[in-house]
Amino acid sequence: MIAEERRERILREIVMRGRIEVGDFAARTGLSGMTIRRDLAVLADRGLIRRVHGGAVLPDTAEAPATGVRGIGSSTRPLATIGLIVPDAGYYFPPLIRGASEAALAAGVRLVLGTTNYDPAEETRQLHRLSAGGADATMLVTARPDVVDQELWRAIAAVETPVVLVERAADGAPTSLRIDAVRSDHAFGAELAVDHLAERGHRSVGLLCRETATAPWIAKGHRRAVERHGLASAPVMTAPSPRWGDDSRADVLREFLDACLAEGVRAAVVLPDELAIGLLSVVEERGLRVPEDFSIVAYDDEVAALASVPLTAVDPPRTAVGRRALETALMRLERRDDAPAHRIKLAPSLHVRESS
Structure with missing residues (x-):
């Protein structure tokens, strides 16, 4: 190992662990204590470390952050x-x-x-x-x-x-x-959506989610908000993941809208944006207006703003x-x-x- 590589390894050890103990580092690396102490002296002369009894720490504090701004990486x-x-x-x-x-x-x-x-x-x-x-x-x-x-x-x-x-x-x-x-906090995100719709006078809010990693948390938040506001029951459905040439998504969208209308539900939270845009199309095909006749809140906010009626959306802090x-x-x-x-x-x- 050449000298500069060895010193970089020593500096990295100090940054990651807060300090270096010469004896411990020598035992773990097979380097001699004398070699390590010489390298510490060089790094100290460059202002990169501060020597202490038995080893070294970073110049400001043993817990100084490892950042590129410091010039360490x-x-x-x-x-x-x-x-x-x-x-x-x-x-x-x-x-x-x-x-x-x-x-x-x-x-x-x-x-x-x-x-x-x-x-x-x-x-x-x-x-x-x-x-x-x-x-x-x-x-x-x-x-x-x-x-x-x-x-x-x-x-x-x-x-x-x-x-x-x-x-x-x-x-x-x-x-x-x-x-x-x-x-x-996707459950909180779902609560945001339901709170928003409840504040606009909706007394029930449906939920339509694709089978995704986010869906269980959103369902949990939806239930919490519905109970907190004392909202009436509403359809909660899961849409299958899309497959090439499979039209099952359209069937699910129509089924969901039919269930909402039959129960007097006029608002829904939909995950993800693409499914929400699909629901918007089905709603408009029925001659209903958004949001006057049916309100939609999308979850993900990737492309929600590009819908024919720009969709209100929950934006996770990705x-x-x-x-x-x-x-x-x-x-x-x-x-x-x-x-x-x-x-x-x-x-x-x-x-x-x-x-x-």
Whole structure:
């Protein structure tokens, strides 16, 4: 190992752990104590560290953040490598990936992306692949929010590097695992939508969700808000995931609208935007006006504003979730077991448009 590579490794150790103990580092790396002390002297002369008895710390504080602004990491010589595993790189996930990428750039961290195509077995393979490839931590975005998955917990324990769950709760994880989790509070987002419609005089609000990772939380929030407002019962239906050439979505939309009209329901929350736009078309085909005869609130706000009647929509804080997940992974690398597990929920926002 050449001198500069060795010093970068030492500096990275100090940034991640807050300090370095010469004896411990020598035992773990096979380097001699004399070599390590010489390298510490060079780094101290450059103003990058401060010598203390038995080792060194960062110049300001042992808990100083690892950021690119400090000049400690760069794109060519990253401070750390953090993996990001997502079900796919399209539709819902680009803002989340962008948020993580921006935070990684600011921190001097390399971000490595992996995709699973919603395959649970691939999640485990990707975790092992990134860990074996030298990732210091992994952020795992999953498509299964409410599943108690013992196989996944075993995989997380096996990789022996920090894992941050993203858009998934850590409920059901063994208490022996220190797992951080960062997600949108989708139940709160559904409550936002129902509150908005109730404030506009609707006494019942239907719910139509595609089979997605978000749907269970939205259904939970919808139930809470309906009970809180004392609203009348309304149709709650699930639409199957679309298949090429399959027209089942149109049948579900018509069935849902028929059920709403039969029960006197004139408002609905619909996940995702594409399904909400489809419902808008079916409503208009019936000669009904939006929002005068039927109000729609979409959930996701990817393309809701582009509908023929711009749709009011709940916007999950995906960019902020990606950014906070990266920051949480860095925190875990820096403080290891000294910090409690973080279970972070970020609230969505409601963008009011013409459909309500």
